[in-house]
Amino acid sequence: MLEKTGVPTKEQIDSVFPSEERMKKGPFVVVECFQKIPCNPCFTACNRDGIKAFEDINDLPDVDHDNCNGCTLCVSKCPGLAIFVVDMTYSEDKALLKIPYEFLPLPREGDRVMGLSHSGEEVEEVEVIKVQNPKGFDKTPVISLTVSKDKVKEVRSIKVPKERDRSEDEIVCRCSDVTLEDVRKLIRTGHTTFDEIKKISRIGMGPCQGRTCSQLVIREIASITGQDPSSLLPGTYRPIVKSLEMGKIIEALEKEKLKSQ
Ligand code: SF4
Ligand code: SF4
Structure with missing residues (x-):
């Protein structure tokens, strides 16, 4: 069993x-x-x-x-x-x-x-x-x-009843330390899409790329604006990029060139 x-x-x-x-x-x-x-x-x-x-x-x-x-x-x-x-x-x-x-x-x-x-x-x-x-x-x-x-x-x-209000200092985005209070303030001042909130607060831009926080933010937008959560867009995701010195790229190209000679 x-x-x-x-x-x-x-x-x-x-x-x-x-x-x-x-x-x-x-x-x-x-x-x-x-x-x-x-x-x-x-x-x-x-x-x-x-x-x-x-x-x-x-x-x-x-x-x-x-x-x-x-x-x-x-x-x-x-x-x-x-x-x-x-x-x-x-x-x-x-x-x-x-x-x-x-x-x-x-x-x-x-x-x-x-x-x-x-x-x-x-x-x-x-x-x-x-x-x-x-x-x-x-x-x-x-x-x-x-x-x-x-x-x-x-x-x-x-x-625990879902409608129960949550503590406002609860962290919604652990990558960028964004609290529920931060998210609610942005929604109440007219930022009602995930992308807007992301660009201002950096929520969803960390290593997890919004895996959990995107759904939490969408739930808050829906509850404050009275919209259906399924009608809200989850935002745009891009893979994390790491900066690279141009010298490293040239070095790698030269090594390739040498190998092929
Ligand atoms: S920590 Fe928990 S799951 Fe792991 S062996 Fe102990 S009781 Fe089992
Ligand atoms: S950690 Fe505490 S509760 Fe767990 S077995 Fe040891 S004494 Fe008991």
Whole structure:
């Protein structure tokens, strides 16, 4: 089932939870990594031997729940988003569940959002208690949620309403450091095509050539001007050019000339 759908079975999930006795002692890690791949950031992130040393880079992580204090360092570092932290001692009827979350917009503390299962089905409404957004391109935000104790093996993601306004200091273009606020200001002052915004802000001119930012800008133009996003042009793209000294070109031509003599 996992190989075809990416969804682990109930038996697989049960197998990565610790004993009832350990669960009563406080937060613990749940590592839902069931396929052998060359990967080990969970081990290198942990400074408490909560994940045992790998003999082979393809090994599955071997967890020592007695060493783990649920710090979430490994949750944020796992590229497979396969690690969660559970605290069954949070309250009488609720557990605290910490999940990795890579979508935008991020939820905010105090939000009540829908908790989703491994396969994206709605499970129950959950409350967002904390949003940790560590700096660094290889660190995933970690969201703390309160979940009914009998649902801690089911809830693995959340659905944040799309219409929810995003933080204006959110970076839209990482190559040129352009924020959502910069983009909105330009649209509101009459620059309503991607090309205009690109020429003023340099958005889409970096190494990624607008792979992500172009869609984000088009979405903003559509939402502010009331246009259909499919009617908006994505802008003109040109490959990145690197300047070259004329001397190098002459040198190369002379070498070619010598070879052919
Ligand atoms: S939650 Fe913290 S202590 Fe536990 S395995 Fe992960 S990094 Fe180690
Ligand atoms: S970092 Fe994540 S995906 Fe990689 S081995 Fe560890 S748990 Fe699995």
